[in-house]
Amino acid sequence: MVKPDLDLDDLHPSLADDDLLSMNFLSEVALRYPKAISFASGRPIDEHFDAADVHRWLDLFLAQENVDARSLFQYGPAKGVIAGHVARQLAVDEGIDVDPASIIVTVGAQEGLHLVLRALRRDEKDAVLAVTPTYVGLTGAARTMDLPVFGVSDGADGIDLDDLDLVVAQVRDKGLRPRALYLMPDFANPSGRSMGTATRHRLLAAAAAHGLLLIEDNPYGFFGPHRPTLKALDTGRQVVHVGTFAKTVLPGARVGFVVADQRVAGGALLADELAKLKSMVTVNTSTVAQAVIGGRLIEAGYRLREANAAQIAVYRRNRDQMLAGLARRITDPQITWNTPDGGFFLVVDVPFVVDDALLERAGREHGVLFTPMSYFLRGGRATSQMRLSFSRVSPDEIETGLDRLTALLSSGGARV
Amino acid sequence: MVKPDLDLDDLHPSLADDDLLSMNFLSEVALRYPKAISFASGRPIDEHFDAADVHRWLDLFLAQENVDARSLFQYGPAKGVIAGHVARQLAVDEGIDVDPASIIVTVGAQEGLHLVLRALRRDEKDAVLAVTPTYVGLTGAARTMDLPVFGVSDGADGIDLDDLDLVVAQVRDKGLRPRALYLMPDFANPSGRSMGTATRHRLLAAAAAHGLLLIEDNPYGFFGPHRPTLKALDTGRQVVHVGTFAKTVLPGARVGFVVADQRVAGGALLADELAKLKSMVTVNTSTVAQAVIGGRLIEAGYRLREANAAQIAVYRRNRDQMLAGLARRITDPQITWNTPDGGFFLVVDVPFVVDDALLERAGREHGVLFTPMSYFLRGGRATSQMRLSFSRVSPDEIETGLDRLTALLSSGGARV
Known part of the structure; x- marks a missing residue:
């Protein structure tokens, strides 16, 4: 019936x-x-949000030699059109030195997290860890793809490394594969806690020993004392770095990015694999919105921290x-x-x-x-x-x- | 190691x-x-793509009484900020009469398809059907969420209804639940084929009999003789209608929508459930991009077909x-x-x-x-x-x- x-x-x-x-x-x-x-x-x-800024940034982006409205407003590449600008800003503001090819521009950090989790979940045996308490966007995204999340205590310094060892062992005992640890090392949502630089080095070593990727989410890094991001300290391509311009330019643009320089089979980068998935989620990030953010970065001379x-x-x-x-x-x-x-x-x-x-x-x-x-x-x-x-x-x-x-x-x- | x-x-x-x-x-x-x-x-x-249009449309949207840049450029509601405008355009151009509350604005039609499939896949027993040959964005999205897709022949008139009966029975015989049939009734990608109006009525009846939702994807509807969409003929809330402004305004805006007026437990609409999922995929569609499309609709007096x-x-x-x-x-x-x-x-x-x-x-x-x-x-x-x-x-x-x-x-x- x-x-x-x-x-x-x-x-x-x-x-x-x-x-x-x-x-x-x-x-x-x-x-x-x-x-x-x-x-x-x-x-x-x-x-301070002002339509005049949005207009000016869009025009600044369009004023670049290699950009015209006709191609900008067409369908764009899944990896985005401002990866080069983002790479320059990361170099200037964070000392993160990456090839723009390892960057994918996403619909905010949330889509970035979504794509990374999607790529890492091969099957029902995969799991991720997250420093707890953790951002609901991470656990929520994992939940929508039936990916279990196991909490690791944040301890006094942003992570309890003994607990990390314990949880990795427990997850393995369940017959699951812990693929990555999600965390916000700087001024975390919700705890406000930050990780000391020495602990960052120890965490990188622990992650290497466990064969874990680190998913570093960095929405708040500008808003307090500047410590090196995990990605800036990463010498072994173990860190997937997720960023957003929601707090530093405009939330309404919905522009974020993932730095995913991990090498996959055949010379492709993890960023390329994420782009394949993105083509089935949102095709590409609004190029109008990317242009607004790109223009903002150009105007700031890529010193976005100073501009904030x-x-x-x-x-x-x-x-x-x-x-x-x-x-x-x-x-x-x-x-x-x-x-x-x-x-x-x-x-x-x-x-x-x-x-x-x-x-x-x-x-x-x-x-x-x-x-x-x-x-x-x-x-x-x-x-x-x-x-x-x-x-x-x-x-x-x-x-x-x-x-x-x-x-x-x-x-x-x-x-x- | x-x-x-x-x-x-x-x-x-x-x-x-x-x-x-x-x-x-x-x-x-x-x-x-x-x-x-x-x-x-x-x-x-x-x-004809022109930055001046984009600027003007954005300003037109901002010139509305109830809109200011400060709130527009903040985080926005998951369902979007132009559902009312989209509803008016659908009424004028398509004779689709729906409450804006049943519309969710998405990052192009692709995110809309993604959300609908995600909502409908409860577990590994769910499957969708698709008129074949079919759009790769549908099969690709289904693949990323481990949702099997079964093809239904398009026959001479856009769907072979005997084959639909057969495939539904075959899928049920496998112990799977056929949840929905995906199709483009107008000028389909890739076949170019359209479905006659009489067949549309027969398909609605067949879907009702099978307890199947119809996912109607309508990117090309303006570009040929105007037939009623399935949604315009839908009297039993069986059609989930997916649309996009990529072909009718700007691909680069990446703004699409889903009309999902199906009632779920407790008075919520399927659109509300899709919004919950969207909050874990992209949070909300770029409000900059939505404003550009909204302004375009205002300028066109909601007669977007005429404007094209x-x-x-x-x-x-x-x-x-x-x-x-x-x-x-x-x-x-x-x-x-x-x-x-x-x-x-x-x-x-x-x-x-x-x-x-x-x-x-x-x-x-x-x-x-x-x-x-x-x-x-x-x-x-x-x-x-x-x-x-x-x-x-x-x-x-x-x-x-x-x-x-x-x-x-x-x-x-x-x-x-």
């Missing part, structure tokens, strides 16, 4: 997954309490104000928080469960929002931590928001 | 797949013989010239071709095998390129057919290209 509509049970199981549902709950709460001050959103500041000086100062000011504001307001010794040296996020530990119910109450009764840390743990395991984002709040909002948060915290919650 | 690089055998098997490799071979031959006249590329004409009058005339002229040119040159009764009434493609049948070797020889010795029809068949089964695209060739190139093609055909090939 006619059965035109669908049961959720008949669709891919990721659609009933906690990781996807919890993020939906957060968006829904934010919509329900539009006047709440949000320490939940990790969006970049946007006061004003934004960097805002995020630093916000962090300082958040830390001072918490210290001034909170006297309960059971409530503690970390002190990230950069990025968009910090983590508060409270003596009760931080869950969707608390978030709902925070929105309804106190007009303040945060992200429960459970969202960043597989299976949404309950914790007593919240992530506070300070990237897109004004000084006034920070003070008012912290007043409201303090009121919420004083009102308590379900004891742990 | 250190093993930083990768074996192709360790990567997803789609990367060693014939479908992906053959398209790569075509691109490579095109690069090797840049002076060859290409009847291979299905790109739209681009003489000049392009429609070029494609019609090219088709007429191709058909007349073939008729004038080819006297061998063993060489025949079809007569599509629109679109970008026609198919030539020759009395020898059309394979990569012939394509290579065509490029090298004759300076002309085409697409072997084997590319559009699962497993690259050899055939004696070639697809000729006439979308992006000038009148002179058509004449010279047909002279060269005739010379190739006269020189023969491996007899079937």
Whole structure:
């Protein structure tokens, strides 16, 4: 008989997954309490976004000798049209020296992660590891392709290398192949934590010993003290480096990239294999959007960190104000928080469960929002931590928001 | 021990797949013989692409009351920001009457297909059907997610409904669930074939009886006689309609959409489920690119077919010239071709095998390129057919290209 509509049970199981549902709950709460001050959103500041910049950058890109509108606005190569510009920026800003041929331009970092995971999942025996708590975009992407993710503790210095050894062994004992370890070494989302340079060297050695690729995701690297990226330290082509211009130029462009210089059979690079997959996901990244980013890089003389000086100062000011504001307001010794040296996020530990119910109450009764840390743990395991984002709040909002948060915290919650 | 690089055998098997490799071979031959006249590329004409249009469309979109650059250039909703504009255009141009809430804006039609297939593949028991020969983007996307595709013959009128019954039964006999049938009812890629209106009604009834969704891909609908799309005839929410602005505005914008008004558990629409998956693939479609397309739709008063009058005339002229040119040159009764009434493609049948070797020889010795029809068949089964695209060739190139093609055909090939 006619059965035109669908049961959720008949669709891919990721659609009933906690990781996807919890993020939906957060968006829904934010919509329900539009006047709440949000320490939940990790969006970049946007006061300076200006259509005139977008027009100028597009024209700058088109003014290059080898570019004309007719070919630019056609279908483009799967690897993109600004890999050379990205390579120059990485060399200038990060000391990452790579051939543009090893770069694929993607629809934000998210598509980059998606392609890397897709390439590495040969079959149901493959698994990836991720420093935990971890970015939901990684676990969510893995979930949509039935790829298991195993957590590695982040320890005090961004990764617990003993735990890495243990998890690799456990995954192998299950008959699975650990293919890669995903991490954000700088000002991680959600922990705010960064990895010391010595630990980076040790991690590279450990990854080599385990035959693991490292998937380095670097959205926040500009926004704090500059440490060498894993890719800059990588002498053995063990690091797949994922970047984005969402935080440093415009989120709306949706332009990111992957540096994948690993050699595959027959002289191809991993970037070429990712491009084959990309041709079946999005064909190519919008060349209009690539041109906007390319023009921005040209205008900045490829010194994009320097071009972000004003934004960097805002995020630093916000962090300082958040830390001072918490210290001034909170006297309960059971409530503690970390002190990230950069990025968009910090983590508060409270003596009760931080869950969707608390978030709902925070929105309804106190007009303040945060992200429960459970969202960043597989299976949404309950914790007593919240992530506070300070990237897109004004000084006034920070003070008012912290007043409201303090009121919420004083009102308590379900004891742990 | 250190093993930083990768074996192709360790990567997803789609990367060693014939479908992906053959398209790569075509691109490579095109690069090797840049002076060859290409009847291979299905790109739209681009003489009229102009940066001034892009600037103007972006400004037109930004001039709307409810839009400002600050929010437009931020992260946007996964479903997109121009669904309302797309809905108006579909109503005006196609008589498709849908709530904008059932539309998700995607990175071209390709991401739309990707999301639909991903949603429908619950597990290894799911399969899709596709009218054969079929678009490589469909089979390629299915391959990257280990989803089997079963071909249904296109017959004389765009689908052989007896074969559909047979294939559904065969797939069920294998213990698989046929979830959907993919097709391009109008001026199909690669066959050029269109489906009569009566057959569309019969197909809707057959799909209802089989409990199959229809995935209607409509990139070429404007470029020939206007028949009602399956979605316009759909009274039972059985059609998922995939569209793109690549051929009607700019390929470089990479903006397409899916109309997915099917109801899922709890009042959600399939479009909402696709949006959850999209958030793990590309987060959202570039809002810069969406604004360009949105502005184009506003400028056209949502009459995009009318706005494409000049392009429609070029494609019609090219088709007429191709058909007349073939008729004038080819006297061998063993060489025949079809007569599509629109679109970008026609198919030539020759009395020898059309394979990569012939394509290579065509490029090298004759300076002309085409697409072997084997590319559009699962497993690259050899055939004696070639697809000729006439979308992006000038009148002179058509004449010279047909002279060269005739010379190739006269020189023969491996007899079937």
